[in-house]
Amino acid sequence: MKLRYTGSKPEADITQLFSPTMEELFELDEKVVYLDADLMGSLKTQELWKKHPDRVFNCGIQEANMVGVAAGLFLAGYKPYIHSFSPFATRRVFDQVFLSVGYAKKSVHLIGSDAGIMATDNGGTHMCFEDLALMRSIPGACVVDVSDAAMFMYLLKSTKDREGVTYFRTPRRNAPDIYEKDETFEVGKGKVLTEGEDLTIIASGVMTATALAAQRLLAEEGISARVVDPITVKPLDEALVLRCAEETGVIVTAENHNVIGGLGGAVAELVSENCPVPVLRVGIRDQYGQVGTEAFLREQYGLNPEDIVKKAHLALEKKKK
Amino acid sequence: MNERDERLELERFALRIRIGIVEAIAAKGGGHIGGTLDLAEFLSVLYLRFLRVRPEEPDWAGRDYLVCSKGHSGPALYSALALQGFFPYELLRTLNRGGTTLPGHCDRTKVPGIDATTGSLGQGLSIACGLAMGTRLSHTDQKVFCILGDGELGEGQNWEAAAFAAHHGLESLTAVLDWNKMQIDGSNDEVLRLGDPVEKFKAFGWDAELVDGKDVLAIRDAVSRAYRRKGRPGLIVLDTVKGGNIPCIQELPNNHCIGVPAQLADRAMEFLRSEAKRLGVEVAE
Known part of the structure; x- marks a missing residue:
C-alpha cells in the first residue's frame, strides 16, 4: 500500500x-x-x-x-x-x-x-x-x-x-505520518504496510513507525520483513495475523506497552491456539515507567528500530530450528 | 384527598412494597434485606405521586429517572416496579437465582424500569449527574433521583459528583440518602464517621434537608419541593432504621445481607400481616 x-x-x-x-x-x-x-x-x-x-x-x-x-x-x-x-x-x-x-x-x-x-x-x-x-x-x-x-x-x-x-x-505530538490523508480504516481490519516473506512484524501505536524503520534496516541485510499495523488491538484482525503466521512462519510484535496483556499478548494467544509459530515480543519487559525524553526512554526499554532488528534475527533463528 | 386518606394510601403501598421485598428475599433464602426494607416509604411516595414513568413503555424517553446507587437495594425497587405493573409480580420469587432477570443488584439491561446498573458503590451519583446534564442539554423538565447509602458515602466519587452537580447547578437532580446509620461491619460511627450529611452537602452548595424516613407525608412534601427547586441540586436525607420497621429484622445486630430462613420469614410476614390488617390491605395467605 x-x-x-x-x-x-x-x-x-x-x-x-x-x-x-x-x-x-x-x-x-x-x-x-x-x-x-x-x-x-x-x-x-x-x-x-x-x-x-x-x-x-x-x-x-x-x-x-x-x-x-x-x-x-x-x-x-x-x-x-x-x-x-x-x-x-x-x-x-x-x-x-x-x-x-x-x-x-x-x-x-x-x-x-x-x-x-x-x-x-x-x-x-x-x-x-x-x-x-x-x-x-x-x-x-x-x-x-x-x-x-x-x-x-x-x-x-x-x-x-x-x-x-x-x-x-x-500520542499528542511527534508521531510521524504513516498513512495518506485519504486512507480509510476499519475496526478489526489490519493493514499490511510492507509486503515481506521472511518474517512479520506486527506493530501498533508509536511503534508502527519504528517497525517501518526496522524493516528498512532489515532490507539492507537482505531480510524481507512484512510490517502489519493491526489498527485495532481488539478486535484483532485474526484472519490477517494467522495468514502472516502461516506465510512467514514467525512473528515479532512491537508495542509501547508491557509485553504482558497488550498487542504481543493478543497475537501470541491467537497464534498459539491456531497456528503455533514463534512470536517474539518487543515491548516493556514488565517494568515501571520513569522520567526521560522519548529517545532516552526508547533506549531504556529497547524500543528502537535496532531492537526490533535484533529480535527479528532471533526470530529467524528460531524459525530455522 | 384529605391528609388522613393520603397517608393511608401511601402507607398501604409502602406495606405492599415491603411484603414484596420479604417474599422475594425469603424465596431466595436470604439477601440484602436491611437496607432494602427501609426504602419502602420513599418509594411508595415517589412511584405513587411523582415519578413520571410508563410501566407499558419503560424506556419512554420523557420519563423521570431513578438511579439507585446503593445497587444492593434492588429488591426494593423491583417490588415497587412489579406492583406498578412493569413486570409480573411472580417474577419477584426468582430474585437472584441463576438465570434470573432479577439480579440482586440493580441491572438496567435486565429489569424493565431500572434506569442504571449499580452495585459497585459510589458510581450512581455521577451517572445521575450525567442524566441531569443530558436533560438540561435536551431542554426537558425531566427529574433525576438518586438513592444513596450512608456507608456508600465513604466512596470518594460521591464527593466528586457532589462538587460537579453544584458547580453546574444541576437543579433537576435530587439525591436521596437512606440514612440508617449502619453499614456492613457496624454503625457509621464505628466504621467511618459520616457526620451530618445535611451540613456536608450544604457546604458543597446543595440544598439539603432531613426528613423522617417513616413519615410518608413529610417525604411527600420534601419530594414536592424537589420538583420545584431551582438553581441547585438537592438532597433529601431520609432518617431511617435499617431493617425497615419489621421488629424481628430490625433487632438483628447485623441485618445488611443475611440468610432469611423460613422461620424468620414467617415471623416477618406475621408482623406484616398484622400491619396489613391495621391499614386495611388485603394480603394473600
Missing part, C-alpha cells in the same frame, strides 16, 4: 488536528459531546470549550465522576467522548469504565493521551504500560493504539455510533 512514511516529523501534530475533528463530529451529529478532566490544554481543546459550552464540559480533576457523567449522558441519548492522560483514563477509573459503561451496556469513547513512553517528562506516575491490557479485558471493547494522526482522526469519526467501550490511546 502507498504510505506517507518518511520517518520525519508529522505535517501536523495530533494536538492541532484533534479539535477540528471534534468540531466536525459536532456538526455531523448533534448528540456528540466532549468531556475532559482539566487536561484540555494538553489536547488543545480550550477554544472548542469556549466555542461550544453546551457540548464541551470540563469536569475538573475527577476522572471517576467524568466516566459516570458520560455514562449518564449516554442514558440521556448523548454520545460522549472523554479524555484524560492514559493512566487516568483507564487505570484510575477501571471499575467505572468496566461497570458504569461496559457491563451496563452503554457506549462511551475514551481517549487516553500520552500512553507509555510518550509521557516523557511526567515520568513513571503518568507512564501507562498497562492500559491495553486493562481495556482488552473489557468484554466487547474496541482498543485502538493510535499509529498516526490520519488513523486517529478517521477512526474518531467512523466509530461514532459504535456500541460499548471504545478506547483510543494516542
Whole structure:
C-alpha cells in the first residue's frame, strides 16, 4: 500500500488536528459531546470549550465522576467522548469504565493521551504500560493504539455510533505520518504496510513507525520483513495475523506497552491456539515507567528500530530450528 | 384527598412494597434485606405521586429517572416496579437465582424500569449527574433521583459528583440518602464517621434537608419541593432504621445481607400481616 512514511516529523501534530475533528463530529451529529478532566490544554481543546459550552464540559480533576457523567449522558441519548492522560483514563477509573459503561451496556469513547513512553517528562506516575491490557479485558471493547494522526482522526469519526467501550490511546505530538490523508480504516481490519516473506512484524501505536524503520534496516541485510499495523488491538484482525503466521512462519510484535496483556499478548494467544509459530515480543519487559525524553526512554526499554532488528534475527533463528 | 386518606394510601403501598421485598428475599433464602426494607416509604411516595414513568413503555424517553446507587437495594425497587405493573409480580420469587432477570443488584439491561446498573458503590451519583446534564442539554423538565447509602458515602466519587452537580447547578437532580446509620461491619460511627450529611452537602452548595424516613407525608412534601427547586441540586436525607420497621429484622445486630430462613420469614410476614390488617390491605395467605 502507498504510505506517507518518511520517518520525519508529522505535517501536523495530533494536538492541532484533534479539535477540528471534534468540531466536525459536532456538526455531523448533534448528540456528540466532549468531556475532559482539566487536561484540555494538553489536547488543545480550550477554544472548542469556549466555542461550544453546551457540548464541551470540563469536569475538573475527577476522572471517576467524568466516566459516570458520560455514562449518564449516554442514558440521556448523548454520545460522549472523554479524555484524560492514559493512566487516568483507564487505570484510575477501571471499575467505572468496566461497570458504569461496559457491563451496563452503554457506549462511551475514551481517549487516553500520552500512553507509555510518550509521557516523557511526567515520568513513571503518568507512564501507562498497562492500559491495553486493562481495556482488552473489557468484554466487547474496541482498543485502538493510535499509529498516526490520519488513523486517529478517521477512526474518531467512523466509530461514532459504535456500541460499548471504545478506547483510543494516542500520542499528542511527534508521531510521524504513516498513512495518506485519504486512507480509510476499519475496526478489526489490519493493514499490511510492507509486503515481506521472511518474517512479520506486527506493530501498533508509536511503534508502527519504528517497525517501518526496522524493516528498512532489515532490507539492507537482505531480510524481507512484512510490517502489519493491526489498527485495532481488539478486535484483532485474526484472519490477517494467522495468514502472516502461516506465510512467514514467525512473528515479532512491537508495542509501547508491557509485553504482558497488550498487542504481543493478543497475537501470541491467537497464534498459539491456531497456528503455533514463534512470536517474539518487543515491548516493556514488565517494568515501571520513569522520567526521560522519548529517545532516552526508547533506549531504556529497547524500543528502537535496532531492537526490533535484533529480535527479528532471533526470530529467524528460531524459525530455522 | 384529605391528609388522613393520603397517608393511608401511601402507607398501604409502602406495606405492599415491603411484603414484596420479604417474599422475594425469603424465596431466595436470604439477601440484602436491611437496607432494602427501609426504602419502602420513599418509594411508595415517589412511584405513587411523582415519578413520571410508563410501566407499558419503560424506556419512554420523557420519563423521570431513578438511579439507585446503593445497587444492593434492588429488591426494593423491583417490588415497587412489579406492583406498578412493569413486570409480573411472580417474577419477584426468582430474585437472584441463576438465570434470573432479577439480579440482586440493580441491572438496567435486565429489569424493565431500572434506569442504571449499580452495585459497585459510589458510581450512581455521577451517572445521575450525567442524566441531569443530558436533560438540561435536551431542554426537558425531566427529574433525576438518586438513592444513596450512608456507608456508600465513604466512596470518594460521591464527593466528586457532589462538587460537579453544584458547580453546574444541576437543579433537576435530587439525591436521596437512606440514612440508617449502619453499614456492613457496624454503625457509621464505628466504621467511618459520616457526620451530618445535611451540613456536608450544604457546604458543597446543595440544598439539603432531613426528613423522617417513616413519615410518608413529610417525604411527600420534601419530594414536592424537589420538583420545584431551582438553581441547585438537592438532597433529601431520609432518617431511617435499617431493617425497615419489621421488629424481628430490625433487632438483628447485623441485618445488611443475611440468610432469611423460613422461620424468620414467617415471623416477618406475621408482623406484616398484622400491619396489613391495621391499614386495611388485603394480603394473600
